[in-house]
Amino acid sequence: EAAVTQSPRNxxxxxGGNVTLSCRQTNSHNYMYWYRQDTxxxxxxxxxxxxxxxxxxxxxxxxxxxxxxxxxDFFLLLELASPSQTSLYFCASSEKGxxxxxxxxPGTRLLVL
Amino acid sequence: xNSVTQMQGQVTLSEEEFLFINCTYSTTGYPTLFWYVQYPGxxxxxxxxxxxxxxxxxxxxFEATYDKGTTSFHLQKASVQESDSAVYYCAQLSGSxxxxxxxxxxxxxxxx
Numbered sequence: 185e186a187a188v189t190q191s192p193r194n195x196x197x198x199x200g201g202n203v204t205l206s207c208r209q210t211n212s213h214n215y216m217y218w219y220r221q222d223t224x225x226x227x228x229x230x231x232x233x234x235x236x237x238x239x240x241x242x243x244x245x246x247x248x249x250x251x252x253x254x255x256x257d258f259f260l261l262l263e264l265a266s267p268s269q270t271s272l273y274f275c276a277s278s279e280k281g282x283x284x285x286x287x288x289x290p291g292t293r294l295l296v297l
Numbered sequence: 298x299n300s301v302t303q304m305q306g307q308v309t310l311s312e313e314e315f316l317f318i319n320c321t322y323s324t325t326g327y328p329t330l331f332w333y334v335q336y337p338g339x340x341x342x343x344x345x346x347x348x349x350x351x352x353x354x355x356x357x358x359f360e361a362t363y364d365k366g367t368t369s370f371h372l373q374k375a376s377v378q379e380s381d382s383a384v385y386y387c388a389q390l391s392g393s394x395x396x397x398x399x400x401x402x403x404x405x406x407x408x409x
Contacts, residue, residue, distance in 0.1 A: 215395070226401040227341065227386065229397070232395065232396070274341070282390055282391070282396050282397045283390055285343045285346075286333075286341075290339060291340055
């Protein structure tokens with residue numbers, strides 16, 4: 185079973201604050217993804233990566249940066265957080281792309297005041 | 298662009314009732330289609346997928362048939378249990394093969 189962990193599990197920040205969400209997967213999957221989950225919108229892709237140093241833009245990238253430092257680690261950065269970024273964030277990984285099973289982490293709940 | 302529509306925001310059933318969750322997709326070509334399930338407090342997990350039009354996928358008693366003619370991929374289960382209570386997401390693979398487009402999700406509540 186693929187293992188994807190996320191930290192922190194909960195985060196509160198203020199408008200304009202700087203936030204980094206972390207994700208690690210231990211199955212040497214090539215692809216990693218960051219989603220946000222909001223009621224009425226389902227899961228929306230923010231950024232994804234197919235290897236260390238690679239970054240691809242998703243469907244809702246505005247206000248977010250991401251960095252893939254190693255095969256295992258994928259970070260999501262909010263440099264000037266806004267209340268509209270209050271959400272539940274999920275990281276996922278898959279071996280060869282989105283056609284393969286995506287394994288999701290437990291999520292990080294972010295509140296921007 | 299691609300889109301996935303789930304019209305039912307919430308479905309409430311009693312145990313052993315029949316489940317039907319509606320999903321339609323909009324795209325050109327023949328995308329791979331998925332159902333993911335999210336149990337309370339967890340991340341989503343794959344329930345089933347179908348890669349070929351007019352084929353059926355099944356898992357854990359759930360079934361979904363890829364109907365190219367009606368662009369639908371409805372999820373069904375003959376007899377639900379309380380443990381099936383979760384949010385169900387329909388998704389399609391984008392043309393680039395690197396992204397999934399998810400529907401808004403359908404929350405299923407099964408009462409004992």
